[in-house]
């Protein structure tokens with residue numbers, strides 16, 4: 297029994313199209329193309345409208361499953377940092393397993409801060425993509441080597457356990473302000489040497505930008521309140537310019553957020569071929585604002601979408617990020633492409649296609 301599948305938007309690899317479809321025998325894809333043409337070629341095929349979307353899977357390119365599904369925080373960024381630090385002790389495998397049930401996408405970029413969560417991903421995690429081991433620390437220079445040694449040992453051990461259809465292991469130096477320059481450089485060098493993907497949070501809040509440029513604002517106050525030294529990072533550079541100067545952008549990390557950027561920052565990201573993962577509901581909830589999508593489009597910076605954690609987003613479903621941005625006037629098919637091919641690019645995967653001979657199991661619809 298043949299079926300001709302269609303939907304409002306069909307993305308088979310060349311971008312979302314409204315009048316496309318595919319013919320299947322239930323196991324493989326027999327033909328793809330314009331729906332009217334397929335109906336003429338396969339007159340016996342039963343027409344099945346699959347809903348709003350049919351095609352390649354969407355990726356949630358940035359989340360933290362081990363932060364669980366705790367109540368979502370909204371408010372200023374420094375208060376959020378305190379909220380996450382308070383919760384960090386409770387992170388673990390149970391939280392990640394529970395959150396995975398609420399994460400509909402099966403192509404994920406997940407940042408893990410507990411070893412047992414990476415172990416779970418490699419043994420039985422129900423998704424592919426990348427699980428990034430998070431590293432952060434404003435440690436004295438003499439301790440950097442020790443952190444890097446432990447990180448190397450973990451990544452080498454985990455890399456040997458990657459499954460064919462499971463996630464790859466990656467590294468995430470948390471953010472420009474939460475690692476010393478030496479440790480940041482070391483983690484990035486390690487990722488390059490071990491050939492693992494990198495993901496980093498940067499240019500998220502206005503406070504992060506003000507801290508780097510002038511040692512002012514909420515993040516500088518947060519450092520002062522905790523008694524942390526204020527001379528760990530250079531001043532007078534934006535967070536993106538700092539990462540460029542340190543050589544971090546040469547390693548082409550996936551950059552999460554990219555909200556508080558100017559044209560010079562965007563140019564740097566474009567020159568280095570960096571993919572930006574935008575998490576708009578989290579950014580608005582934490583009063584960081586919305587990323588300047590028009591600047592990224594003009595500069596040709598590829599975009600992907602992520603939910604971030606349930607600590608700052610109301611769900612782990614990236615489709616709700618699309619709806620959120622579409623309601624603010626962005627073009628829905630373009631957003632779909634960010635989530636599909638942009639997401640693959642952010643996770644270091646080659647562009648995909650659904651074509652004659654593809655297994656129908658690879659086709660997503662909703």
Ligand SMILES: [Zn+2]
Nearest residue numbers: 360497604605
């Ligand atoms: Zn995050």
